[in-house]
Amino acid sequence: MLGSQNSALSRRTFVKGSALASLGAAAFGSGMLFGCSPESEAPKEEAADDVLKTGATTVGAEETITWGHCAINCPGRCSLKFHVQDDEVVWVDTYTSSDAGFDDPQPRACLRGRSYRRWMNSPDRINYPMKRVGKRGEGKYEQISWDEAIETATTKLQEVIDKYGNEAVYVPYATGVSATTSRPFNRLLNLMGGYLNFYNSYSTAQISCITPYMYGSKGNGGSSFSAAEDAKLVLIFGSSPTETRQGGLTTHYDWVHLRERTGAKIYMIDYRMNDSVMGHSEQWLPINPGTDAALVAGIAHELIANNQVDLDFLHTYCVGYDEETMPEAYQGKNMSYRAYIMGEGYDMVEKTPEWAAAITGISADRIRSLAEEIATTSPLYVNQGWGPQRRSNGEWTAWSIMALPCLVGQIGLPGTSNGTREARNSPSLASMSAGENPIKTSIPCFLFTDAIDHGTEMTSKNAGVKGADALSVNIKYMINYAGNCLTNQHSDINKAHEILADDSKCEFILGIDTVMCDSMNYSDIVLPDLFRFEQTSQIATGSDWGYVITGTACTTPKFERKTAYEMASLMAEKLGVQDEFTEGKTEEDRIKEQYEESREKDDELPTWDEMVERGVYTRAYDPVVSMKKFRDDPAGNALDTPSGKIEIFSEKLLQFTEGWELAEGDTLPGMETLPPIPAYIPEWYGVETTTDEFPLVLAGFHYRGRIHSSWGFLPELKEVNPQEAWINPVDAEGRGIKQGDTIHVKNEFGEIELLAKVTPRVVPGTVAVSQGAWYDGDGLGSVDKGGSINTLTTQRPSPLSKGNPQHTNICEVTKA
Known part of the structure; x- marks a missing residue:
């Protein structure tokens, strides 16, 4: 039997005496x-x-x-x-x-x-198929044969389809595996009649949703960091490439390269003095979390008041800045962006630097001097990470940051960007086809627990259901492949536990992974996965440089581990669709075939044999200047927005969200619709909504020691990257907290235990906890001694994209 840390039989006990344990002991000893x-x-x-x-x-x-x-x-x-x-x-x-x-x-x-x-070689590695023998979430399992595992998983899948229909089947969002053949279970389910789709991601829901309303949907991303070498002023909102994108040739590399080569002044606008601020960054501008849109509004007011906006650009390239550029049906109603900033419309509040200072924590004088620099310095490169948008007001935060370079016409020119994230380049590789899904209904990925608990109450107006007016059935069967988003990377872990532990709701969960993360403890059947480097695999990625890595199996498969493609093939055989699934091809056959398809479109790529021999193929790319073609010829290269222009006011958004059911705090005070302009909306749990019980703001960030929760269980990495809560000395002193103390962070959703990092590198009034730490609690409200921030986050989605607002929280901190 395989058990959790709290059960009588631990994971390490399970593997003791096995060949892996012997191997692990020898390896540790050496x-x-x-x-x-x-x-x-x-x-x-x-x-x-x-x-x-x-x-x-x-x-x-x-x-x-x-x-x-x-x-x-x-x-x-x-x-x-x-x-x-x-x-x-x-x-x-x-x-x-x-x-x-x-x-x-x-x-x-x-x-x-x-x-x-x-x-x-971890003792926690999954080696054999297993079935649950305790309650969901307890983590108690016993070893079974592959035949029994496949028989159980396929029989239950067919039962659910026959009883509820294919919309009751779901593959949750997961990010543990990226490669050109990483969707075998999607392919299998499509051959079985389909499954409920999802849209969005946990990383980028808000910015991905709002960007098409402003810039259209044809890939109008930002300029590359190499293009920023021509800038004179660089503004970075809420991004830390050296922490979030480590590695020798990814954005970390590009950022460090930029700092070394540019003569530009660089401002990092963040609630933390993050590691990317170190080096040549000119200045850290500490800001209260969730208030970036208020800062932009204060800057915009100063630019407008001093006639420093680029009216020629705004009138030629944009819709909705002022009355002159508003769609005809909305003229004369004070619905322009300028009207909002100057207090003539919407909430009727003038967005002066003093107004912004009270919200952001940045002084009015500093906002004025920053506005002056923005107005008088060109080229201006404006960039944002994904932290500012992962909030309850994230769609409008992202939109506001994008509006800033538009105000001064700093888009489409050398050394500029459009306020989104930096561009990344990569050779294009074909991926294994998952086929066509007959089910057209989809939900926001963040709302899967709602779809389990009360899916039939979810509609297009209250939950963002697409492809149908409402869900017809709750989720009853899930295949969780390489994901820890059922609990650890989801929100409100205690609530997630309550929903998932009830096997009368979601009746069956098939889990596939390399180790037993917390989400795997809710599986009814567990299958042992292989790493991509334990099989033939290929991937393409890049940034200012692009590259392809082609790998072969480093060793033969150990114990009873299999590839996901093999697992799906076994299930396909039981379900009578093996021929359609494999088409007579092994996974390696598919990878080679896909690569040849890619070479037909890109004759610079080496042959397959050359790629295997060299392992790593790199390619240089020219700097990307965002929206250059549009700037050069706005008529000939019109955007695919309704107007063909940059839309600072979006009639499309206003019409699309008409009649939506909104909760208190989803929009501006006094409004019944979502704002069709980039506005500042106070957060539900933020600097303006703290309470006597929970007086501190709580925000998350990415950590060097993990990518999300991956690597979060390794003792050696945990030792050198301890789970800490950053707290300002001002806040720590009044609570009797010193560096290294064990503390509790608590709010209405739960309580976590971790170490205190007392540092002036976080703004006063804010506690920062890195995301991805492995949950260590009972799911019933006990203190989570793993320090997972998602014990403290809400499952309430952001209003437009229905994305996860996991940086929007309030809390109290006490010494343990």
Whole structure:
């Protein structure tokens, strides 16, 4: 039986005595698990910089090297180089200057990636199919055969389809695997009549939703960081590339490269002095979280009041700035952006710098001086990360930041951007076709727990249901592949536990993963997955550079682990659709076939054999200047917005959301509709809505030690990246809290325990907790000693995109 940490039989007990336990003990004893090179094999000339390369190795064993890639939801997806002896990985390296010239860019893995050997050989690794023998969420399992696992999973799938229909089947949002063949279960379900779709992502729901209303849907993303080298002023709202996108050739690399080469003044606008501020950033502008739109409004007021807006640009390229550019049906109603800023419409409040200062925590004088710099400095490069939009007012925050460069005409020119996130380049690779889903209904991915609990109450007007006016049935069957979003990365973990633990609601959950994360504890059947580097795999990614990594299996499959493609094939066989599923092809056949399709469209790509041999293929890209073609010829290169222009006022949004059921706080005070302009909306749980019981704002951030919850269980990484709550000395002193104290952070949704990081690098009144820590509680309201911020977040979605507002929280902090 496999149990949780709280059960009598632990995961480590389960594997004790197995071949894996013997392997793990030997590897730990030799000190070789942390991606370390065998000392006896290291060339003498490399010894000086082999800081991590210690340990012994098998004497006389022949070493082979295979390439692979990280497949976690990190844009880097960097190269991994596996050194293998006797069918075991002895250490993990990455692409370095020894693989190419020193001038060649290198998609080198970060230290998380180089620690994969810890994860591969962890005592917590899932080795066999298992079935649940306790209550949902208890984590009690026993080993079963593959035949029983597949029989149980397919029989229940067919029962659910026969009883409820295909709309009752769902594949939840998950990001644990990224590769060109990562959708086998979607393909299987489409052959079975389809499943309920989702839209949005946990990362970008709000900004992805609002951007098409302003710029259209044809990929009008931001300029690349390399384009910012021509800028004179760079404004970064809520982004930290060195923390969120680590790796040798992803945005981390681009950001550091930009800082070293640009002569621009750089301002980082964030509630934390994040790690990307270090180095050459000119200044940290500390701001209260969730108030970026108020800052932009205060800047806009100063620009308008001093006649410093670019009226020629606004009148030529934009809709909705002032009465002159409003759609005819809305003229004379004070519904323009200018009317909102100057207090002539909407909430009738003038957005002066003093007004903005009271909300943002940035002084009125500083707002005025920043507005003066923006008005008089060009080129201006405005960029935003995904943190500011992951809030209850995130759609309007993202929209406001995008409006800022429009006010001064700094779009489409060298050294400028359009206020969205930086551009990323990549060679294009074909992916395995999932086929066509006969079910057209979809829900926002964040609302899957609602769809389990009361799906038939969800409509297009109250929950963003698409493809139908309402759901016809609740979710009854889920396939959770490589995801920890059922609980840990979802919101309000205690509420999620309550819904998922009731197996009369969602009647069956099939879980597939490499280790038992918290979400896997709700599986009725567990299947043991292989890493992408334990099989043939290929992925393309990039930023200012693009690259393709082609990997082969580093070892033969251990124990009874299988690829997801094999698992789906076994299910297809039981369900009578194997021929249609495989089409006579193995997964490797498909990868090769897909690659040849890609080469037909891109003749620069090497042959398959060349790609396998070299492992890593890189390609340089020219800097991307966002919306240059539109700036050069707005008529000939019209946007695909209704007007063909940049829409600072969106009639489309106003009409689309007409009649929506809104909750208190979803819109501006006194309004019954969502604002059709980039406005500041106070958060439900924010600086303007704290209470005596919960007087502090609580916000999350991404952490160096994890990508979301991936790597969150590894003891070695947890030791060097402890889970901490950042708290300002002003807030800590009054609570008797000192650096390193164990503290509790609490609100109406739950309570967590973690360490205190007392630092002036977070604004007063705000507590910052990194997201992704592994939940360690009972789901029944006990203190979560893992320190997962989602014990404290709400399942209430943002009003337009129905996205997750996981940075919108209030709390109290006490010493434990």
